[in-house]
């Protein structure tokens with residue numbers, strides 16, 4: 001059986017693009033992005049809702065009230081690609097930092113293991129980062145191949161139930177894992193209280209925590225940035241902006 005990856009489809013093409021990492025520990029690093037489809041959460045403010053907000057589902061989204069917003073047809077928005085096709089598309093770019101993002105990429109670990117192995121065979125310099133919502137444990141093979149886990153636990157503001165979004169064993173695993181860093185998206189003071197609780201509950205060291213303002217527009221980021229920088233100074237967290245929003249606004253695939 002040929003293993004296929006389910007990738008997000010954007011403008012009719014599998015979403016693989018060359019840009020810079022816009023957030024977190026590697027912010028500014030030129031990177032090839034591979035966006036997988038499917039997610040096990042459904043955050044109300046998700047800006048990649050075309051990976052999970054399928055026609056016929058009842059998940060709420062902030063855009064529901066927007067005139068003309070409709071849910072997404074799975075057949076149109078998922079691209080089924082062979083490992084060879086994805087590896088060839090990645091290798092077309094003059095860059096060895098690859099970001100596996102989504103959706104939730106860790107839903108497709110076996111296929112991504114094959115992709116990472118294939119790319120490393122062509123060039124051992126390939127480096128892999130994974131953007132994950134922190135609800136799934138990595139398999140030993142996956143964990144071995146990945147260089148950096150960017151773990152972004154979702155808070156109450158995401159509208160996912162606590163049972164769905166907070167997986168104690170996974171948080172503990174990443175808290176102790178040298179390859180993992182945490183990125184929290186904050187909009188309000190109550191979000192900060194939640195972060196502090198999670199930090200205490202799972203023993204997440206402050207130096208592994210990046211705080212990022214919630215917002216898909218420059219205006220929203222501007223409103224929250226100064227507050228968040230002061231919070232980072234107070235608790236010795238790292239601050240991260242959203243470079244891609246600053247540069248391209250809400251445009252996708254750039």
Ligand code: SF4
Nearest residue numbers: 039042043046103133
């Ligand atoms: S975990 Fe990420 S991809 Fe999934 S719904 Fe939330 S923001 Fe969107």
